[in-house]
Amino acid sequence: MKTGREVGIAGYGVYIPAPRIDARTIAAAWGRSPDTRLPVREKSVPAADEDTVTMAIEAARGALRRSRAGPSAVRAVWVGTESKPYAVKPSSTIVAEAIGATPWVSAADLEFACKAGSEAMQTACAFVGSGMAEYALAIGMDAAQSKPGDHLEFTAAAGGAAYLFGPAADALALVEGSRSFVTDTPDFFRRQHMHYPEHGHRFTGEPSYFRHTLEASRGLLEALGRVPSDYRWAVFHQPNPKFMRKVAAELGFGEAQIAPGAVVDRIGNTYSGASLLGLAAFLDAARAGDRIFFCSYGSGAGSDAFSLVATARLEAARDAAPSVADYLERRQPIPDYGAYLRMTRAIRML
Amino acid sequence: MRDVSIIGVGQIPVAEHWDRSIRDLAVEAIAAARQDAGIDRVDVLFVGNMLSGELAGQENLATLVADAAGLLPIEALKIEAACASGGAALRAAHLAVGSGAHDYALVVGVEKMTDYLTDGVTAALALAADADYEAAHGITFAALNALLMRRYMYEHQARHEDFAPFSVNAHANAALNPHAMYRQPITVDDFERSPWVADPINILDSAGICDGAAALLIGPTSETRRARRPPVRIAASATATDTLGLAERKDPLVWDVDLFEPHDAFTIVSVLTLEACGLADRGRALKLAAEGRIGLEGDIPICTFGGLKGRGHPVGASGVYQLVETVLQLRGEAGPAQVRGATIGMAQSVGGSGSVAVTHILQV
Amino acid sequence: MTVELPRYHRLRGAYYRLEGSACPACPGRYFPPRAVCPACRTAGLRMFAFCGRGTLYSFSRVLQPPRGFASMAPYAVGMVRLEEGPLISCQLADTDGVDLSIGMPVEMVTRKLRDAEEHGYIVYGYKFRPRLGRAR
Numbered sequence: 001m002k003t004g005r006e007v008g009i010a011g012y013g014v015y016i017p018a019p020r021i022d023a024r025t026i027a028a029a030w031g032r033s034p035d036t037r038l039p040v041r042e043k044s045v046p047a048a049d050e051d052t053v054t055m056a057i058e059a060a061r062g063a064l065r066r067s068r069a070g071p072s073a074v075r076a077v078w079v080g081t082e083s084k085p086y087a088v089k090p091s092s093t094i095v096a097e098a099i100g101a102t103p104w105v106s107a108a109d110l111e112f113a114c115k116a117g118s119e120a121m122q123t124a125c126a127f128v129g130s131g132m133a134e135y136a137l138a139i140g141m142d143a144a145q146s147k148p149g150d151h152l153e154f155t156a157a158a159g160g161a162a163y164l165f166g167p168a169a170d171a172l173a174l175v176e177g178s179r180s181f182v183t184d185t186p187d188f189f190r191r192q193h194m195h196y197p198e199h200g201h202r203f204t205g206e207p208s209y210f211r212h213t214l215e216a217s218r219g220l221l222e223a224l225g226r227v228p229s230d231y232r233w234a235v236f237h238q239p240n241p242k243f244m245r246k247v248a249a250e251l252g253f254g255e256a257q258i259a260p261g262a263v264v265d266r267i268g269n270t271y272s273g274a275s276l277l278g279l280a281a282f283l284d285a286a287r288a289g290d291r292i293f294f295c296s297y298g299s300g301a302g303s304d305a306f307s308l309v310a311t312a313r314l315e316a317a318r319d320a321a322p323s324v325a326d327y328l329e330r331r332q333p334i335p336d337y338g339a340y341l342r343m344t345r346a347i348r349m350l
Numbered sequence: 351m352r353d354v355s356i357i358g359v360g361q362i363p364v365a366e367h368w369d370r371s372i373r374d375l376a377v378e379a380i381a382a383a384r385q386d387a388g389i390d391r392v393d394v395l396f397v398g399n400m401l402s403g404e405l406a407g408q409e410n411l412a413t414l415v416a417d418a419a420g421l422l423p424i425e426a427l428k429i430e431a432a433c434a435s436g437g438a439a440l441r442a443a444h445l446a447v448g449s450g451a452h453d454y455a456l457v458v459g460v461e462k463m464t465d466y467l468t469d470g471v472t473a474a475l476a477l478a479a480d481a482d483y484e485a486a487h488g489i490t491f492a493a494l495n496a497l498l499m500r501r502y503m504y505e506h507q508a509r510h511e512d513f514a515p516f517s518v519n520a521h522a523n524a525a526l527n528p529h530a531m532y533r534q535p536i537t538v539d540d541f542e543r544s545p546w547v548a549d550p551i552n553i554l555d556s557a558g559i560c561d562g563a564a565a566l567l568i569g570p571t572s573e574t575r576r577a578r579r580p581p582v583r584i585a586a587s588a589t590a591t592d593t594l595g596l597a598e599r600k601d602p603l604v605w606d607v608d609l610f611e612p613h614d615a616f617t618i619v620s621v622l623t624l625e626a627c628g629l630a631d632r633g634r635a636l637k638l639a640a641e642g643r644i645g646l647e648g649d650i651p652i653c654t655f656g657g658l659k660g661r662g663h664p665v666g667a668s669g670v671y672q673l674v675e676t677v678l679q680l681r682g683e684a685g686p687a688q689v690r691g692a693t694i695g696m697a698q699s700v701g702g703s704g705s706v707a708v709t710h711i712l713q714v
Numbered sequence: 715m716t717v718e719l720p721r722y723h724r725l726r727g728a729y730y731r732l733e734g735s736a737c738p739a740c741p742g743r744y745f746p747p748r749a750v751c752p753a754c755r756t757a758g759l760r761m762f763a764f765c766g767r768g769t770l771y772s773f774s775r776v777l778q779p780p781r782g783f784a785s786m787a788p789y790a791v792g793m794v795r796l797e798e799g800p801l802i803s804c805q806l807a808d809t810d811g812v813d814l815s816i817g818m819p820v821e822m823v824t825r826k827l828r829d830a831e832e833h834g835y836i837v838y839g840y841k842f843r844p845r846l847g848r849a850r
Contacts, residue, residue, distance in 0.1 A: 490779070
């Protein structure tokens with residue numbers, strides 16, 4: 001749960017692509033009645049020249065800008081995603097090369113549905129905490145996939161964040177501890193030959209998202225001897241606006257503690273990036289001493305919980321890179337569903 | 351170096367020659383030039399061509415053409431300098447004859463472009479740009495010229511329609527040229543309504559994709575009394591280079607050339623060339639055109655047979671077409687396109703986005 | 715496989731990190747990288763990474779893309795005056811609905827440069843986009 005030496009977030013950067021599709025445009029394309037209740041108003045979509053790698057590179061550059069580390073001091077680049085551009089070939093090497101961290105660096109792509117990013121965070125913590133590295137970069141980024149016409153299409157969005165972990169002296173926020181809760185629960189999957197994932201509908205709720213998120217969260221709170229009121233903010237994986245609020249309430253966190261991190265309300269579910277983006281929104285606003293609770297969820301299934309506390313260095317470092325709000329405000333509406341299909345390469349030309 | 355003259359010219363209509371291969375095009379133009387000269391002897395062949403490898407699947411082109419034209423076993427070389435290949439081929443021939451190494455040199459500019467679809471030809475033409483830092487970024491030739499044109503319009507407060515006279519003039523002169531491809535006159539209104547290729551360049555700013563071949567026979571001026579047609583002296587010949595990449599130019603809007611005759615692949619190129627050659631002050635070429643001074647009756651007639659825009663621009667052949675047309679003007683054989691009293695003519699062949707220019711001054 | 719793997723691999727410094735050259739003998743800074751300084755003809759220039767900020771010098775939008783760029787078209791291209799001096803030709807990213815103007819501040823991002831569907835290999839490289847967020 002705790003590292004050998006104290007570790008913190010030494011830098012963070014985020015990315016959200018500019019294009020947005022209105023949920024009503026998707027609903028209209030599939031003949032849903034105009035008064036259907038839609039989970040989000042709009043979602044982010046990668047531009048034609050963007051993918052998980054390009055988005056990860058921008059987030060990684062933001063993380064480095066906010067840190068005191070030079071790129072060659074980064075000993076690991078781990079990219080957590082379920083939308084690797086290549087089935088075989090690491091995304092992490094491209095990111096490492098682009099930020100100038102090569103060649104004396106560890107690099108790998110991690111996959112655990114939507115918790116691949118927090119998996120990378122935990123691994124980076126351990127890498128720095130053990131003394132094997134001064135700095136390790138963990139990225140959670142997705143250009144989320146969903147079958148056209150599926151309910152997930154309303155929320156499957158694009159974006160994520162990068163966290164550079166380093167020694168406590170460099171920390172913008174200290175890691176107080178982390179715990180994971182994992183079982184084999186097949187609520188969502190995609191095999192290699194399939195273009196889009198399949199999911200278990202209501203099975204993704206109670207036995208999957210809720211059970212794992214609650215267990216991991218309670219496990220960490222208990223281990224640290226903390227209660228929700230010890231935290232200024234809390235962020236959970238946010239596949240839709242409902243789930244995170246329900247889980248927060250059940251744990252005893254109030255709406256005021258989670259609202260600023262509810263990025264899903266604005267851009268949809270960024271899968272591996274979702275909880276990481278929410279955390280970044282809090283770091284954009286936190287003051288020294290503010291405690292932040294974090295818990296991801298990945299189908300398959302499992303959750304990684306973290307307890308963090310902001311340091312005095314955070315406020316000075318913040319403006320070195322664009323904030324979550326900067327990216328949320330940068331919107332380019334997609335005119336129609338046809339343009340959306342073209343951008344997401346859903347139209348097969350051959 | 352001894353004095354050199356052009357003693358024979360030949361050209362075939364610029365068109366979409368669906369039934370002719372690159373060798374057919376070259377052979378026809380060569381036959382026309384030799385017929386015109388009335389001299390049988392050929393010691394060396396220079397083939398000006400840019401894209402035979404890419405668009406006709408043929409390299410070792412000069413040997414192929416020498417064979418097809420019945421010229422074996424003479425020395426034959428392809429000369430490639432992007433869209434300036436035609437001019438560069440005459441430059442090479444001029445050096446060969448001027449030096450005394452050869453007496454009679456045949457120059458043929460030939461390009462076969464219509465076997466490929468537009469996206470393939472667009473990609474092929476971009477081979478003249480910097481492969482790694484322009485072409486690989488999807489920056490087409492039209493786009494490079496559009497970047498120049500936008501900046502020119504910004505610096506000189508020009509509007510798009512100010513460029514119309516160049517295209518209107520080219521089409522008007524092409525209408526008088528039986529070898530031209532675009533012989534329909536156009537109006538300023540047509541020019542303004544034409545669709546964008548890469549804004550602010552539209553279709554009527556741009557020379558079209560086509561096939562063509564033109565040829566010249568040159569020899570020592572001292573021997574020209576044997577020629578059937580009046581000889582035209584090559585009074586000057588020069589080539590200069592600049593950075594391949596447009597962005598690396600010291601000032602992209604100044605082209606380092608010393609002479610006049612536009613390579614009007616785009617209207618902006620005519621403008622920059624006129625200014626670079628000193629025929630117009632910087633920022634004043636549009637005014638020159640607006641005053642009608644570039645027409646056949648003007649004091650600086652340009653594109654007298656339609657130029658690249660009106661005649662058509664079979665890239666590697668265009669430089670030779672320009673020279674054939676200049677020779678016809680100086681001989682007084684330009685028909686309705688004749689510029690009265692012409693005794694000195696200049697032809698400038700430009701390759702890349704102004705990265706190589708070959709200029710010839712011809713004189714009678 | 716006709717996309718040239720060694721070629722794009724060779725270009726990674728320039729494409730990913732905007733690495734050009736600096737002349738040890740004069741203030742010359744160059745992009746793309748050069749071996750010989752065009753200003754003072756000194757050989758042996760050293761690597762110099764540009765900061766990636768600049769202003770728009772000129773721009774256009776490509777409506778007739780060459781082979782290999784159909785998936786991106788129409789796309790904007792530009793010339794950017796880098797803060798360190800040189801001009802660079804590039805694609806412009808995220809320009810939908812943006813009123814491009816000469817002189818506007820732009821910054822380097824890494825994006826996909828061309829279609830990848832045909833051969834599978836993805837070519838990533840620099841593009842420039844309107845500068846984002848607060849002044850940095």
